[in-house]
Amino acid sequence: MSFQELKIHPNSIDLTVVIIALNEAHNIGDCIRSVLFAQQIVVLDGGSQDETVAIAQSLGAQVEVNANWQGFGYQKNKALSYAKNKWVLSLDADERVTPELAQELIDILQKSSTSELAFAFEIPRLTEFCGQLIRHCGWTPDYVTRLWINGKAQFSADLVHERLLTSDLKILKFNSPLLHYSYPTPAHYWQKLSKYSQAWALQRYTKGIKTSMTRAVLSAIVAFVKSYFFRLGFLDGALGFAVCFMQAQSAFGKYFTLYCLWLQKRPESTNKGV
Numbered sequence: 634m635s636f637q638e639l640k641i642h643p644n645s646i647d648l649t650v651v652i653i654a655l656n657e658a659h660n661i662g663d664c665i666r667s668v669l670f671a672q673q674i675v676v677l678d679g680g681s682q683d684e685t686v687a688i689a690q691s692l693g694a695q696v697e698v699n700a701n702w703q704g705f706g707y708q709k710n711k712a713l714s715y716a717k718n719k720w721v722l723s724l725d726a727d728e729r730v731t732p733e734l735a736q737e738l739i740d741i742l743q744k745s746s747t748s749e750l751a752f753a754f755e756i757p758r759l760t761e762f763c764g765q766l767i768r769h770c771g772w773t774p775d776y777v778t779r780l781w782i783n784g785k786a787q788f789s790a791d792l793v794h795e796r797l798l799t800s801d802l803k804i805l806k807f808n809s810p811l812l813h814y815s816y817p818t819p820a821h822y823w824q825k826l827s828k829y830s831q832a833w834a835l836q837r838y839t840k841g842i843k844t845s846m847t848r849a850v851l852s853a854i855v856a857f858v859k860s861y862f863f864r865l866g867f868l869d870g871a872l873g874f875a876v877c878f879m880q881a882q883s884a885f886g887k888y889f890t891l892y893c894l895w896l897q898k899r900p901e902s903t904n905k906g907v
Contacts, residue, residue: 706790
């Protein structure tokens, strides 16, 4: 089924799509095109130096700018504040709504009744790594809560790995997947690994949470064993092994970064005590 076969006019569905972006010129166009049926598409740009803003505007998106980065949770809530429609769908710039998912989503919104206002919806996400869809390794099914009634939920204020706070909303699941093009090359993975590790560690450091080198090493081992053996990563072949190995490195990197933050503080603490 092609997107055109949906026979839905652009801007016809009572839905706001919110997207945060920073230097996503290679992604933002396809992301927006996959949801042109929404009445409002909001792109909150973090101060891009590429053509992200121009591309988004050319496709009819409402572009707002907030370069005062305070974390993913804050930025997504800022984008959410511009939503005007009954329903809200949150997307990342590297995600795509397939025609099948679009049809399922449209059917739900067109048939929604008052009783469905108490629901939020999870969507199974299918991630591509270096050109191959990863169907195991703990990456699939990767359910993410992305659709809800405007005003009924907001994001946590976490710097990274933010979550949607749905309070008393009941969660229903979509059948069709959301495509995730997060890691087109290994370089993209390493960039995200560094960025997320720093944010994850800083968030815990500011809360006074400590760790050890032993914890870092054990986390890496557990992450690999869990994803490669228990979550059947070996069924994804060579790239499955690469994903599981990188997840182990990611686990180590987070705890090692946190460990180093506390390690750097030790001389300072010693001096104060002299």
